[in-house]
Amino acid sequence: MSQIALVDVNCFYASAERAFNPSLEGRPVVVLSNNDGCAVTRSPEAKALGIPMGEPWFKLAPRAREWGLVALSSNYELYGDLSARVMELLGRYSAWLEVYSIDEAFLGVKGTPEELLALGRTMKNTVRRNIGVPVCVGIAGTKTLAKLANKWAKNNPSFDGVCHWDSVPAAHRESLMRRLSVVEIWGVATRLTKRLTALGIHSILDLARADPVMIRDRFSVVMMRTVLELQGTPCIPMEEERIGREQLIFSRSFATPITTAAGIRQVMSVYGQQASARLAKHGLQAKVLTAFAGTSHFNPKDTSYPSVCVPMPMPTADPVLLTRAAHALLPLIHAGVRYVRAGIMVTDLRPTGNQSPLAPFENPHEELRIGTLLDDVSRRYGRGSIGLGHAGIRGGPDWTMKRDMLSPRYTTHWDELPLVKAA
Structure with a gap:
């Protein structure tokens, strides 16, 4: 019988640092x-110290020494590389793999309950041994139940990190679902929880016992699918590829506010180049680009949130055209205003070559694969080593992200490789 396994890396960023x-x-x-x-x-x-998610560092810093707390900047290069290694390793155990996020993936698996438990333990131990990060595995007949099984495996030491939903006695499963609030279920947000509570649906078990048709009429087909999945009917299919289906966003807050159109031009040039590289990597082209910027919500004196939507003549991944489209934001930038964030979003994505342009609209830059070339050089020699116009800054502009506590990028930069010394 086919089942779905959800493999999730525990505290991924912290675990990647510890590896x-x-x-x-x-x-x-x-x-x-x-x-x-x-x-x-x-x-x-x-977590045992009571540190909540999203707590500002300036509040934690005064007590960090007292607690022995270690703070690290986000090392995206390291996390992305270790994530790719985890997913490649998991792909060896199933031909049916869906990478759901940077730290979790769904796998299609088959076997008896004993075989599935053994497979879950094998994946858990192999990832720990070969990659160095701990994972938990939840296995069930639907994605929603696999998510729930994974949560149980992570929070109940008796499972040792692997939970096969159908192998747990029904009374124990019902007890868990009765104890957990409906907000704990995958896809149910706080706003929906309030509406469900008004109907007398407080726990996951209440939702599982609800009438799917009534839930569809009161909420949506999506919520009905969640109910059916809790009841054991698969309704959420596996996806072969999630990246690039709908949109790509490139946005960051600035370490130093930007107050000039020239500064925003530089930001737009960098993001246009990055969007081109990402689209080329996934074999996609974009039909629409949206560029935006914004001031701080905590600074009422400077209030400016300009944005512009630019339809492209044809679907494209050309860095020249994307950068030129992003620069349409510049006339809306007010000199002297302190912009603390900006970005671009490309939407209406389509597979490359899906629609061949007529001869007058052919783009020579895409024929020469300029976007792919820029990405290849950047990967080999570092970001800023090459770029188009204002994006070609080797040293990095002063608005780039502040990361004062960054650990080495152990797996992606030759000069930061870890050293092992024999005694």
Whole structure:
């Protein structure tokens, strides 16, 4: 019988740091958001200190020494590379793999309950041994139940990190679902929880016993599918590829506010180039580009949120055309205003070559694969080593993201490779 396994890396960012720095084991660790702002990952030891998700670093810093708290900047290069290694390794256990996020994936699996439990333990132990990060595995007949099984495996030591939903006695499953609030279920947000509570649906078990047709009429088909999945009927199919289906967004907050159109031009040039590289990597082209910028919500004196939507003549991944479209934002930028964030979003994505342009509209840059060339050079020699116009800055402009507590990028940069010394 076919089942679905959800493999999720525990506290991924903190675990990735510990894989190359064993001295962090057993110590409270937080990984900070862009510009070293807030705690976005907390190790179990940090959670035990009562540190909430999203707590600003400036509030934690005064007590960090007292707690023995270690704070690290987000090392996106390291996390992305380790994520790719985890997913490649998991792909060896199933031809049916859906990468759901940077730290979790669904796999289609088959076998008896005993075989599935053994497979779950094998995947857990192999990832830990070969990649160095801990994972938990939840196995069930639907995605929603696999998510629930994974949560149970992570929070109940008796499972040792692997839970096969159907192998747990029905009374125990009902007890768990009765104890958990409906907000804990995958896809149910706080706003929906309030509406469900008004109908007398408080726990996951209440939702599982609800009438699917009534839920569809009161909420949506999506919520009805969640109910059916809790009842054991698969309704959410596996997806072969999630990246690039709908949109790509490139946006960051600035370490130093930008007050000139020239500064925003540089930002738009960098993001246009990055969007081109990402589209080329996934064999996609975009038909629409939206560029935007914004001031701080905490600064009422400067209030400006300009945005512009630019339809492209033809679907494209050309860095020249994307950058030119992003520059349409510049006439809306007010000199002297302190912009703290900006970005671009490309939408209406289509497979490359799906629609061949007529001869007068052919783009020579795409024929020469300029976007792919820029990405290849950047990967080999580092970001900023090559670029178009204002994006070709080797040293990095002063608005780039603040990461004062960045660990080495152990797996992606030759000069930062870890050293092993024999005694």
